[in-house]
Amino acid sequence: MRIGVLALQGAFIEHQKMLEKLGVETFEIRNLPDLNQAMDALVLPGGESTVMYKIMKDQLMVEPIKNLIAGGLPVMGTCAGLLLLAKNIHNWEYPFLGTMAITAKKNAYGKQLGSFRTKATFAGINDVEFVFIRAPYIEMVDEGVEVLSVVDGKIVAARQGKQLATAFHPELTDDLTVHKYFLNMIKK
Numbered sequence: 334m335r336i337g338v339l340a341l342q343g344a345f346i347e348h349q350k351m352l353e354k355l356g357v358e359t360f361e362i363r364n365l366p367d368l369n370q371a372m373d374a375l376v377l378p379g380g381e382s383t384v385m386y387k388i389m390k391d392q393l394m395v396e397p398i399k400n401l402i403a404g405g406l407p408v409m410g411t412c413a414g415l416l417l418l419a420k421n422i423h424n425w426e427y428p429f430l431g432t433m434a435i436t437a438k439k440n441a442y443g444k445q446l447g448s449f450r451t452k453a454t455f456a457g458i459n460d461v462e463f464v465f466i467r468a469p470y471i472e473m474v475d476e477g478v479e480v481l482s483v484v485d486g487k488i489v490a491a492r493q494g495k496q497l498a499t500a501f502h503p504e505l506t507d508d509l510t511v512h513k514y515f516l517n518m519i520k521k
């Protein structure tokens with residue numbers, strides 16, 4: 334299995350390390366030609382969604398990535414990656430890739446002080462480590478979207494078909510649960 338990790342900005346190396354621990358080959362996607370490489374899935378890391386989107390736009394990568402996802406390429410978006418996937422962002426003027434039928438709120442916990450760590454349930458698995466950094470949460474999901482985690486009454490992980498989004502950063506912990514779940518999702 335070979336997974337492309339969007340490497341324009343943010344915590345992409347951490348995703349690569351997690352996936353490599355699970356025996357998966359990864360490569361970095363930095364520009365349009367990189368998207369032509371064979372891949373079984375795509376990871377959109379945490380970072381700053383607006384910055385990532387600007388670079389994607391400048392590199393003419395927006396439509397090609399949307400097309401790959403529409404064509405069924407499995408994708409995992411964490412934190413800023415969740416915002417890239419969301420069809421609606423309540424407190425932002427426009428969606429970024431907008432492929433996933435969720436409404437998200439950017440910087441939903443406040444800016445810097447809103448960073449915290451907790452243990453919660455992910456897809457029925459208890460005691461998974463969650464790290465939130467200036468995180469969004471999901472305000473609403475449309476039909477066809479499965480809620481995978483709720484923390485303090487807010488949806489923080491969801492799945493729609495082959496799209497997986499988490500408001501937290503599974504790549505900034507030693508807990509491989511979410512990445513394992515993603516790999517199973519790819520195989521099915």
Ligand code: GLN
Nearest residue numbers: 379380381382412413467
């Ligand atoms: N606040 C960031 C954004 O709006 C997301 C933060 C993160 O990815 N840690 O994109």
